[in-house]
Amino acid sequence: MPTCDGCSSLPGFVRVADFGDAGEVPNVPMETVTSAAELRAFLHGLPGVDEVGAQERAARLASRSIKTSAKAEAIDLAISMVDLTTLEGADTAGKVRALCAKATHPDPSDPSVPKVAAVCVYSDMVDVAVPALTGTGIGVASVATAFPSGRAPLAAKLADTQAAVEAGASEIDMVIDRGAFLSGDLLKVFEEIVVVKDACGGAHLKVILETGELATLDNVRRASWLAMRAGADFIKTSTGKIAPAATLPVTLVMLEAVRDYRTATGRQVGVKPAGGIKTTKDAIRYLVLVKETAGPDWLTPRWFRLGASSVLNDLLMQRRKLTTGVYSGPDYVTLD
Numbered sequence: 001m002p003t004c005d006g007c008s009s010l011p012g013f014v015r016v017a018d019f020g021d022a023g024e025v026p027n028v029p030m031e032t033v034t035s036a037a038e039l040r041a042f043l044h045g046l047p048g049v050d051e052v053g054a055q056e057r058a059a060r061l062a063s064r065s066i067k068t069s070a071k072a073e074a075i076d077l078a079i080s081m082v083d084l085t086t087l088e089g090a091d092t093a094g095k096v097r098a099l100c101a102k103a104t105h106p107d108p109s110d111p112s113v114p115k116v117a118a119v120c121v122y123s124d125m126v127d128v129a130v131p132a133l134t135g136t137g138i139g140v141a142s143v144a145t146a147f148p149s150g151r152a153p154l155a156a157k158l159a160d161t162q163a164a165v166e167a168g169a170s171e172i173d174m175v176i177d178r179g180a181f182l183s184g185d186l187l188k189v190f191e192e193i194v195v196v197k198d199a200c201g202g203a204h205l206k207v208i209l210e211t212g213e214l215a216t217l218d219n220v221r222r223a224s225w226l227a228m229r230a231g232a233d234f235i236k237t238s239t240g241k242i243a244p245a246a247t248l249p250v251t252l253v254m255l256e257a258v259r260d261y262r263t264a265t266g267r268q269v270g271v272k273p274a275g276g277i278k279t280t281k282d283a284i285r286y287l288v289l290v291k292e293t294a295g296p297d298w299l300t301p302r303w304f305r306l307g308a309s310s311v312l313n314d315l316l317m318q319r320r321k322l323t324t325g326v327y328s329g330p331d332y333v334t335l336d
Contacts, residue, residue, distance in 0.1 A: 035187075036186065039187055040186055046221055049220075051249070054252055057252060058252045061248075062288070071284070074284045075315050075319045075322070076319070077299065078280070078306060079312065079316075079319075080115065080116065081306045082117060082306050082308065082311065082312050083117055083118045084099055084116045084309050084312060085120040085121075085307060087122060087147070087240070091121070091122065096121055097128060099129075100129055100132035103116045103138050104133070104136050104138060106316055110320075110323075113319065117139060118138060118140065118141045118170075118171060119141065120171075121141075121143075123144055126167035126168055139170045140169050141172070142169040144174055145196060146160070150175035154195070157196060162199050165199070165200060170204065171205075172203050173206045174193070174196050176210070181226075194230050197230065204233040206234035206270075207236065208236045208238065208239055209254075210239055211223075211244075212238060212242040212243060217249065217250065220253045220254065221256075228267075235272070237273045238276075239275070240275035240307065242275075245275025248285060248286070251273045251289060252289060255290060255298070259293065259294045268298075268303060270298070270304060271298065273306065274307025274308065275308070277307075278310050280311070282308075282311065283308075
């Protein structure tokens with residue numbers, strides 16, 4: 001698929017205008033968007049996605065086999081990229097603390113197993129996760145902005161974000177307003193990302209596109225570029241609450257977008273597929289996709305994450321199989 005050769009014209013910074021229900025919003029630097037029409041023209045001027053070609057390329061890369069030695073390295077890399085997540089209405093402080101313990105020592109019997117990248121919780125559980133992970137180097141991510149629907153007044157989204165950051169979250173996972181995006185109100189989506197990014201302060205912002213609701217890969221590409229132009233540090237496929245969640249073709253398009261965006265602007269943005277990644281084979285397929293599409297610079301937890309808690313158990317069992325020669329029973333790992 002073609003790169004975005006015309007995107008090198010992305011300009012400097014302007015000020016954000018009035019945001020209605022948010023009340024007074026401070027001026028925030030953002031990449032120049034002079035009007036809704038300019039933003040629409042830019043996004044609809046991006047190269048179209050060959051959906052059949054994307055599916056075929058993703059399937060071809062997924063069929064690659066790797067050697068046993070490379071598989072061992074891939075498993076450890078995948079473990080280090082996991083955002084261990086609990087986002088249920090029945091979450092308790094005890095469950096979050098147990099998840100943090102697992103994040104720090106995924107296999108208590110084997111200290112050589114790497115730590116995961118982050119623990120992701122609702123904003124009211126951040127103050128539980130932060131002390132449990134202090135000194136570990138593991139991030140605390142919090143979903144905000146009316147997760148998973150994204151449907152709330154902007155003032156409420158900002159308050160949720162600010163509460164999570166004040167409690168110590170180092171990463172914020174924001175969902176876009178898909179209704180606004182699909183109805184063509186692209187500037188609203190853009191401006192919300194800009195002010196949420198400002199509310200993050202020093203925390204990184206992951207922007208969830210909820211690709212299962214975007215209908216086409218062209219929309220996935222447009223939403224990816226919109227989020228990056230608005231200041232996203234990561235673009236993320238899904239909330240995990242909508243089917244389909246992450247898929248290889250969708251992630252391929254997003255990886256092409258971050259690759260082309262860095263070429264155009266010099267700024268690197270991360271990618272996080274989330275939801276539906278259940279097995280070690282799935283995880284390794286995504287790593288192959290990263291290497292062959294965006295390149296090895298993205299093969300690090302700083303720039304690529306796996307939003308999948310259930311995959312960690314399979315990674316641990318497959319790792320034990322490689323080191324001992326036998327499969328462990330289901331009681332070898334904890335059920336989260």
